[in-house]
Amino acid sequence: MNELDPKQVIFATSDEGELGLTLADGTRHTPIQCSCLFPLSDPEHYISIQQGDDKHHPEIGIIKDLSALLPEQRQLIDQDLKHQHFLPEILSIEDIRGLHGIDEWCVTTDRGPITFFVSGRKSSIVLTNDNLLLVTDIEKCRYRITDYTTLPLRARQMLERALP
Amino acid sequence: MEKDRLPKIISTALRAAYPNEPICLAISSNIARHGQYGREWLVATTAHLLVFPDDAATPTHDLALTELESISAENTVGAGSVLVKTATATYRIISYTEARSDDFHKIVDGLRALKEGAQVESHHTLSDRQECETCGRSIPKHMSTCPHCAQRRQILLRILSFSRPYAGQLALIFVITVLTTVVALLPPYMSKLFIDSVFKVDPATGTFPHADWHLWCVAAIFAAYALQSFFSGWQERVAGIVGFKTVYDVRAAIYKRIQELSLTFFDKRHTGAIMTRVNQDTAELQRLLVDFIPMTLEALFSLVGVGVVLFAVSWRLTLFVILPIIGTIVFLRLAVPVIRSFFHRFFHRRSRLSALVSDSLSGIRVIKSFGQEALEMEKFDRTSRVYRDAGIDLVRRWSIYHPLMHFMIMCGTVLVWLVGGRLIFRGPDMPGGMTIGDVVAYSGYLMMFYRPVFMLTRLSQMITNALTAADRVFDIIDTIPDIQDAPDAVAMPRVEGHITLDNITFGYAKHQPVIKELSIDIPANEMIGLVGKSGAGKSTLINLMSRLYDVDSGAIRVDGVDVRNIRQADLRQNIGVVLQETFLFSGTIMENISYAKPTATKDQVIAAALSAHAHEFIIQKPDGYDTRVGERGSRLSGGEKQRIAIARAILRDPRILILDEATSSVDVQTEEKIQQALVNLTKGRTTIAIAHRLATLRNCARLVVIDDGEVSEMGTHKELMEKEGAFYELVKSQEKLSTIVAIDGGSRSEET
Numbered sequence: 027m028n029e030l031d032p033k034q035v036i037f038a039t040s041d042e043g044e045l046g047l048t049l050a051d052g053t054r055h056t057p058i059q060c061s062c063l064f065p066l067s068d069p070e071h072y073i074s075i076q077q078g079d080d081k082h083h084p085e086i087g088i089i090k091d092l093s094a095l096l097p098e099q100r101q102l103i104d105q106d107l108k109h110q111h112f113l114p115e116i117l118s119i120e121d122i123r124g125l126h127g128i129d130e131w132c133v134t135t136d137r138g139p140i141t142f143f144v145s146g147r148k149s150s151i152v153l154t155n156d157n158l159l160l161v162t163d164i165e166k167c168r169y170r171i172t173d174y175t176t177l178p179l180r181a182r183q184m185l186e187r188a189l190p
Numbered sequence: 191m192e193k194d195r196l197p198k199i200i201s202t203a204l205r206a207a208y209p210n211e212p213i214c215l216a217i218s219s220n221i222a223r224h225g226q227y228g229r230e231w232l233v234a235t236t237a238h239l240l241v242f243p244d245d246a247a248t249p250t251h252d253l254a255l256t257e258l259e260s261i262s263a264e265n266t267v268g269a270g271s272v273l274v275k276t277a278t279a280t281y282r283i284i285s286y287t288e289a290r291s292d293d294f295h296k297i298v299d300g301l302r303a304l305k306e307g308a309q310v311e312s313h314h315t316l317s318d319r320q321e322c323e324t325c326g327r328s329i330p331k332h333m334s335t336c337p338h339c340a341q342r343r344q345i346l347l348r349i350l351s352f353s354r355p356y357a358g359q360l361a362l363i364f365v366i367t368v369l370t371t372v373v374a375l376l377p378p379y380m381s382k383l384f385i386d387s388v389f390k391v392d393p394a395t396g397t398f399p400h401a402d403w404h405l406w407c408v409a410a411i412f413a414a415y416a417l418q419s420f421f422s423g424w425q426e427r428v429a430g431i432v433g434f435k436t437v438y439d440v441r442a443a444i445y446k447r448i449q450e451l452s453l454t455f456f457d458k459r460h461t462g463a464i465m466t467r468v469n470q471d472t473a474e475l476q477r478l479l480v481d482f483i484p485m486t487l488e489a490l491f492s493l494v495g496v497g498v499v500l501f502a503v504s505w506r507l508t509l510f511v512i513l514p515i516i517g518t519i520v521f522l523r524l525a526v527p528v529i530r531s532f533f534h535r536f537f538h539r540r541s542r543l544s545a546l547v548s549d550s551l552s553g554i555r556v557i558k559s560f561g562q563e564a565l566e567m568e569k570f571d572r573t574s575r576v577y578r579d580a581g582i583d584l585v586r587r588w589s590i591y592h593p594l595m596h597f598m599i600m601c602g603t604v605l606v607w608l609v610g611g612r613l614i615f616r617g618p619d620m621p622g623g624m625t626i627g628d629v630v631a632y633s634g635y636l637m638m639f640y641r642p643v644f645m646l647t648r649l650s651q652m653i654t655n656a657l658t659a660a661d662r663v664f665d666i667i668d669t670i671p672d673i674q675d676a677p678d679a680v681a682m683p684r685v686e687g688h689i690t691l692d693n694i695t696f697g698y699a700k701h702q703p704v705i706k707e708l709s710i711d712i713p714a715n716e717m718i719g720l721v722g723k724s725g726a727g728k729s730t731l732i733n734l735m736s737r738l739y740d741v742d743s744g745a746i747r748v749d750g751v752d753v754r755n756i757r758q759a760d761l762r763q764n765i766g767v768v769l770q771e772t773f774l775f776s777g778t779i780m781e782n783i784s785y786a787k788p789t790a791t792k793d794q795v796i797a798a799a800l801s802a803h804a805h806e807f808i809i810q811k812p813d814g815y816d817t818r819v820g821e822r823g824s825r826l827s828g829g830e831k832q833r834i835a836i837a838r839a840i841l842r843d844p845r846i847l848i849l850d851e852a853t854s855s856v857d858v859q860t861e862e863k864i865q866q867a868l869v870n871l872t873k874g875r876t877t878i879a880i881a882h883r884l885a886t887l888r889n890c891a892r893l894v895v896i897d898d899g900e901v902s903e904m905g906t907h908k909e910l911m912e913k914e915g916a917f918y919e920l921v922k923s924q925e926k927l928s929t930i931v932a933i934d935g936g937s938r939s940e941e942t
């Protein structure tokens with residue numbers, strides 16, 4: 027594993043808005059793209075940095091801990107990850123309305139409020155052992171709830187009822 | 191089209207900026223600037239590409255189409271963006287969620303056309319997404335009706351439509367239900383007669399003036415109970431028969447559709463989930479038809495019938511008695527959602543536990559060989575504990591709500607004696623006054639009244655369950671197979687075997703081609719070898735030739751006829767395949783070989799097994815050809831399974847023989863023998879062979895090297911070796927590997 031030392035590398039955005047990276051030995055890579063290796067279980071660690079212009083996206087290296095980066099550096103990565111990985115976190119549940127076999131969810135996520143439909147299939151709501159809940163709507167868009175036990179009681183009750 | 195919905199402020203701004211350029215394309219996104227949900231507009235005129243935030247006149251991007259080097263739609267996880275590349279940089283101009291991905295790919299095609307100076311075609315702009323006529327929302331893909339407006343009633347009617355052939359029996363159920371209710375009204379009335387008349391002593395004479403009624407009344411009660419039992423048995427019987435017949439029809443409809451559906455359907459779904467639909471969901475429907483509909487009907491009738499009687503006996507009392515019922519209904523409205531959420535949690539945890547058990551049992555070999563029993567125990571324990579706690583939580587609530595509910599109902603009876611008692615004291619001749627018999631009969635009727643009230647409170651829940659099941663069932667029945675016989679498909683009982691792949695492109699997921707503009711011509715009776723790295727697309731090519739999937743563009747022709755125009759049954763009849771993943775059905779070896787040709791004689795089966803060198807191991811089995819292979823052939827080794835699969839393909843005697851790494855799991859000696867047998871077999875038929883060990887392909891007339899879905903080299907073994915290209919590299923690297931094995935002193939023994 028080619029670990030990148032957060033103190034030795036510099037991320038920067040070019041004038042055109044492309045994210046680039048300068049390594050300790052001075053090599054520059056622009057554009058780059060970031061991807062999280064454990065996007066569900068551990069989004070803060072193990073970020074793979076890849077070349078963005080090559081079709082196969084060869085890996086440049088891995089940042090092990092995002093929090094070791096300087097705040098403004100980290101923000102650049104967060105921004106890119108937000109684009110590479112669209113998985114809104116459900117912050118509150120306004121309503122889950124049961125229709126025939128399909129529930130209409132009205133929720134607020136970290137990306138803003140949204141309404142979507144979830145079918146009553148087993149695979150559409152997956153609960154892992156760590157209280158992480160993954161919801162897939164009928165258009166294959168996914169949403170996550172990192173720890174559903176922290177939701178308010180009412181939301182939790184609606185959720186339990188929607189569990190297939 | 192979205193162009194028509196472009197906000198006025200944007201179209202005005204555009205007209206001001208580029209007065210001479212009409213708007214050609216417009217699409218709105220659902221992700222805004224900083225990754226938040228929101229809307230932006232991508233608009234293209236004949237010469238410019240602009241992006242506007244929703245309802246703003248200043249564009250965030252304004253690019254001339256001529257300065258763009260490329261336009262593409264890039265998929266990320268759960269979302270996507272349109273990327274444009276100029277001479278100096280790449281811009282991510284607009285982003286959208288997965289749901290809109292198809293639309294944006296179309297728009298990008300349109301933009302490319304515009305850039306080339308071509309016209310925008312209708313397929314660039316037409317969205318196959320429909321809009322709901324009632325609410326105007328766009329209907330999600332793969333759905334025929336708007337989920338927001340879909341009526342429960344419609345789907346309920348649809349289930350009932352399966353019962354239409356049994357309309358007569360349904361009407362009968364209806365009549366029996368009415369009769370049952372009427373008969374049930376009799377016994378409480380008899381108690382009134384007993385108390386108020388039969389056993390009433392005339393104070394003047396000290397005798398029972400109506401003693402002669404006694405036997406008649408007893409007989410009436412007897413008859414009422416007998417009829418009630420008879421009717422309920424009859425109803426159960428008729429309803430059960432109709433239910434089973436209907437569900438049989440539904441199940442047959444599903445299974446037929448499942449067999450017709452193409453592989454794309456199964457790629458997207460879990461086999462277990464499909465099995466659930468065939469078994470459980472239809473069972474759920476059966477519950478709906480057999481138990482629930484008659485029960486509801488009965489409940490409704492008794493509610494109305496008994497309600498009328500209650501009012502008739504004493505409307506004053508009824509007004510009081512209604513109070514606790516209203517209270518109960520309000521209580522249920524509040525409590526049921528809570529209770530239900532606990533029940534759901536309980537069921538969910540239970541199914542998780544059983545999933546865990548079934549998962550670990552099917553992987554028991556892996557668990558044992560890694561010695562991870564303790565870990566599994568711990569996993570089980572954790573899940574089991576969660577299940578236990580959910581159960582305890584449930585019982586805690588239930589033990590409060592349930593008695594409380596019961597108590598509230600019983601308050602009604604208390605009220606009967608409280609209020610009814612006062613009415614008795616009033617005397618039967620006063621207005622509103624009641625006799626003792628009236629009150630007794632009344633409380634009897636009241637009991638009859640509560641049962642349907644209870645039933646109906648559960649109605650909504652039961653309907654939801656059944657409808658969920660129905661929805662899943664109809665989801666399958668309504669799916670239209672991707673691969674269907676064209677109406678004018680030609681019959682080709684025997685093909686020559688000339689295969690042409692003409693510039694074909696195909697991807698399992700749209701927009702991600704696995705085969706890219708590939709062309710190969712295979713003359714009839716030629717043996718051709720496909721080689722390439724794993725993941726290059728070799729098996730995919732074979733899937734396309736057998737038409738398990740249809741190409742996205744280009745055409746595959748057999749004897750000059752597009753496979754899409756050949757009757758599927760004929761095409762498959764002419765093709766014999768040995769798939770990379772050998773699949774055997776649980777059954778005997780004989781059954782598995784003759785699967786390709788159920789009419790085959792024992793002689794033919796043995797001959798095929800001999801050619802595939804399967805015979806030699808089969809004779810070693812105590813049960814010979816009757817050996818049961820176990821689930822998916824688990825009792826045979828990988829090599830044995832492959833040899834049976836080869837025998838199966840040989841038995842079919844096809845015009846086109848396809849071998850996808852058919853000998854990858856047999857040892858080198860056996861492979862050699864199979865190869866020799868294949869030399870004879872491949873004579874006089876078109877053969878396409880994929881092999882991992884390149885040496886086994888030396889009989890091929892030509893070899894085709896596939897790399898990343900494209901043909902990188904083609905020629906005879908000799909030509910390719912002399913060329914020292916990709917094939918040469920592959921051969922060299924394999925030779926190196928086999929020398930290492932030789933030095934290690936290990937021989938390749940792969941019979942596991």
Ligand SMILES: Nc1ncnc2c1ncn2[C@@H]1O[C@H](COP(=O)(O)OP(=O)(O)O)[C@@H](O)[C@H]1O
Nearest residue numbers: 457698699704723724725726727728729730731
């Ligand atoms: N059913 C499928 N659904 C989605 N992707 C698939 C499917 N089957 C194969 N692929 C992908 O298609 C590519 C080509 O696979 P395949 O044709 O099996 O390669 P090979 O040349 O090894 O036989 C691989 O990247 C594989 O992951």
Ligand SMILES: [Mg+2]
Nearest residue numbers: 728729730770
């Ligand atoms: Mg393969």
